[in-house]
Amino acid sequence: MSQLIPSTTPIRTFEDHKDVVRAVAVFPDKRRMITGSYDKTLRLWDLETGVVWKKMEGHSSGVFALTISRDGKIIASGDTNGEVIAWHGETGESITQPIKAYPGANWIDSLDFSPDGTVLAIGSSDYTVRFWCTKTWQMQGDPIKCGSLVNCVRHSPSGTRERVAYLPDDTGLWNMSLAWTPDGTRLLLGGSLYILEWDTSTWQQVDRPWEGHTDYIYAIAIHPAGTLIASASEDNHVRLWRLSDQRTIAVFQHSAKLKCVTFSVDGQRILSGGTDNKVLEWAVPSEGNSKILDITTARDACITGDLSIAEELLTQEIYTNADDFTSYANRSFIMARKHNLDNALEDAIKSIDIKPSLIGFISKGIALCGKGHVQEARVAFDVASTLTNQDSETNQFLLLIKAIALFNADQHEEAMLLIKDRAAACPNVDPLARRVVETYLRVQLGIKAFDSAHHDEAADHFTAAVNSDAFSSKYIYFAYQDLTVLFGWDLESLLLTTHQKRCQAFLSAGKPDEALEAHKYMMDAIDDITKANCLNWSNEFKEKCSTLAAHNECILGAEIPGQDDDDHDAEPNFFYGTHQYSQISRPRLRQRAGRLGHLERLRLAMTRRPQSVPAPALPATSPLVATTTFKTHLRRLFTLPLHHATPPVVDVPFAQGRQRNAAAGAPGSEHSLIRDEDLPPQDPNTQPQHQPVAVQVGEHGGGLSCCR
Secondary structure (H helix, E strand, O other): OOOOOOEOOOOEEEEOOOOOEEEEEEOOOOOEEEEEEOOOEEEEEEOOOOOEEEEEEOOOOOEEEEEEOOOOOEEEEEEOOOEEEEEEOOOOOEOOOOEEOOOOOOOEEEEEEOOOOOEEEEEEOOOEEEEEEOOOOOEOOOOEEOOOOEEEEEEOOOOOOOOEEEEEOOOOOOEEEEEEOOOOOEEEEEEOOEEEEEEOOOOEEOOOOEOOOOOOEEEEEEOOOOOEEEEEEOOOEEEEEEOOOOEEEEEEEOOOOEEEEEEOOOOOEEEEEEOOOEEEEEEOOHHHOOOOOOOOOOHHHHHHOOHHHHHHHHHHHHHHOOOOHHHHHHHHHHHHHOOOHHHHHHHHHHHHHHOOOHHHHHHHHHHHHHOOOHHHHHHHHHHHHOOOOOOHHHHHHHHHHHHHHHHHOOOHHHHHHHHHHHHHHOOOOOHHHHHHHHHHHHHHHHHHHHHOOOHHHHHHHHHHHHHOOOOOOOOHHHHOHHHHHHHOOOOOOHHHHHHHHHHHHHHHOOOHHHHHHHHHHHHHHOOHHHHHHOHHHHHHHHHHHHHHHHHHHHHHOOOOOOEOOOOEEOOOOOOEOOEOOOOOOOEOOOOOOOHHHHHHHHHHHHOOOOOOOOOOOOOOOOOOOOHHHHHHHHHHHHHOOOOOOOOOOOOOOOOOOOOOOOOOOOOOOOOOOOOHHHOOOOOOOOOOOOOOEEEEEOOOOOEEEEEO
16 A cells, blocks of 8 residues: 555646635535635535635634535535534525534534435534534434544434444544445544444444554545545545455545545545645546456446447557457457347457456356357356455456346346345345345346236336335446446436336236326435426326226216116126126125226126127117227227436435434443433424434544444
C-alpha cells in the first residue's frame, strides 16, 4: 500500500469558500453539490460547470455538518453554536429559522435524514443524539444518551431494529465517521489512523484494522454500489479502498488536511475538501469497478450496448498485438452477446492457445453454453476454477457466471442449484451478488412462464423477485457491471420491469383484483420521477383492469338473461349457440363482492355441460349475446402488450421505522443490547416514527454504539 504513488492532479477544483470546507454532499439529481464551511455559509455548486449557483447564509457560526434527504427536497445544516437550519432542496432558500437544537455552547457534529425523510437525527458534543420531525420541526421523543462526544450519526439502510450493540474500539483513539454498506451487512468506522469493519449479523469485527493513513481519519464514504470505501485524513490524503480485500487501490493528495469526502451519484468521482478551503474532484480508477474482466477501451461500449464499436476497438488491439490473449477473450464475450457463437468460440480457443488464463476459459465456457455444448462448457469452467488463486470472491463470481451461462443453455435447475449450494457453503462471501443473480434468473423464469401462457406461475416468480431485496439499491448495477458486459443485463431498470410484468401476469391470469393490488404496490414503491416516466403505462394498465371488471359486471351481474330473483338459472340462454340448453335449473352461488364471485360464475357458465335435450326456440324478446365475440375480447384484454417506458434508476423507499432508546453509561469493553420490548411505548398518533441509527461516540469513549 505504501508504494502507491499519490495522484496530485484532480479533474477539477471548486474554489469559493473563505475558510475550511467541513462538509460536502451530492444531490440525487447528479447535477448539484453542496458544501459547508467554517466561513458560516453553504454553497450550491453546478457540477457540470463548476460554478457556484447559490451562496446560502443564515448561520451565526461555522457550519460543521450538512445532509440531504434521499429525495433531494430538503437540506439540513448544523453549526458550532448548536443551531440547525433546514433549506429547500431545489431553491436553496431557508425553510426554517435557525433552530436551537442544543443548549449552551454545544456544537453539532453530524446530521442524517431517515430514509423516508421524516426524521432528522442530530449528533452533538453534549453526548446525545436527538431527533427532529421534518414536518413540524419539533423534537421527537427522548434523546439517545451516549458516553462521549457524538462525532457521527448514520441511519441504517435496512430499517430494522433488532438490537442495539456497543462495539469497542481497541485503538483507544478518536472515532470520527461511519458508513453502512447499501445492503446493511457491514458497518465501517473511520477514526484514529485506521478503518474498522463490523459484520452486522454478528456484530463482530471483520479481520484487522485497515492500515495506510498516517494521521487522523476525519471522514469516510462508501461507493454507491458498496464495493469501495474512500477515506479522508489529516495526512492530506484520500485513500480509495476495495471492500472485498481491504486493499488500497488509489491515493489522492491534497495540499492541506482533509475534513470531508463523498462519492458522486454515479460512483465515478470522489469529492474531498479540507483546510485549503477547496473541494477537489478525482476520478475513480477502473480497477475499482471490475472483479474479473479487464476490458479497457471497449468496456463502456459493452455497457451501453454498442457492441459493434466494442468489437472494432478490440479488433484494433489484436491487430496491434497478435499475442494479446486478453483482447481475444474479451472479443469472444462480444461475439457471444451478438450470438455469433462460432467466432466467439474461435476467439476463446485462440486466447487459451496464446496463454491459458482465467478469462480465456470463462470466455470458452460461455461460448460453448451458447452453442448448446453443455458438458464441454462445464469442463471449461472447471479448468477456470483452478486459475482463481483460491480467492473466495473470484471463485464465487466465476460460479455465478457459470450458473448464468448454464441457465442461458436451458439448464435452469442446475443453475439455481449451483447458486443455492454456493450460498450454503460460503454464506459470508458477497451474499448480495448471489441474491442479485438468483433474483434476475427468477425474473427470466417468470418471463418464460408468461410467454408460455402460464400466467399464475409467472406471477409467482415475479412476486418472489419483487419481495427480494436484491434490487433495493438503485446503484446495484454499478457493483455488477461485469454482468452487463458479459450478458447484456439491464440491472438499472429491472425492478420497475419486474413490477410491471407482475401486474400484467395477474391481469392475464384473469385476476384483476390482484393486478390492481400489484399496481398499487408498485406505485407506492417507486419514486416520483419513475412514476412520471411510466404514467402512460400506468393509465393504460388501470384502464385494462377497469374494462375487464366492467365486462365481468355486465356479463356476470344480476342482469344476466335467464337469472331469476332467487339467483337460480331459470332458462339460461347466455351462451346459446355454444352450449345446449339445460332443462335442469342449477342453483347459483350468491353474488359475492369482488372478483372471486364474478370469476366463479364465469367458470360455471363457460363449463356447463351440454345436454342431449334439444334447445327450445329462443324468445323473441331475449337479447342474443355473441359468445365468440366476448371470448375474443376477453382474450385480447388478457394479452394486450404493455408499452414499457425506459425510466431512470428506480429508488425503492424504505419503510418507515421507529427507534427510541437510551444507552446509559460510559462506553466500555462490554456489549449492551436493547430490545424493542424494552423501549418505552410511543403513541403513533402523536409522535412520528423514525428510523434506527448507528451512533458513533468519540474522544473519551473511543467506542461505537450502534442500533440497526
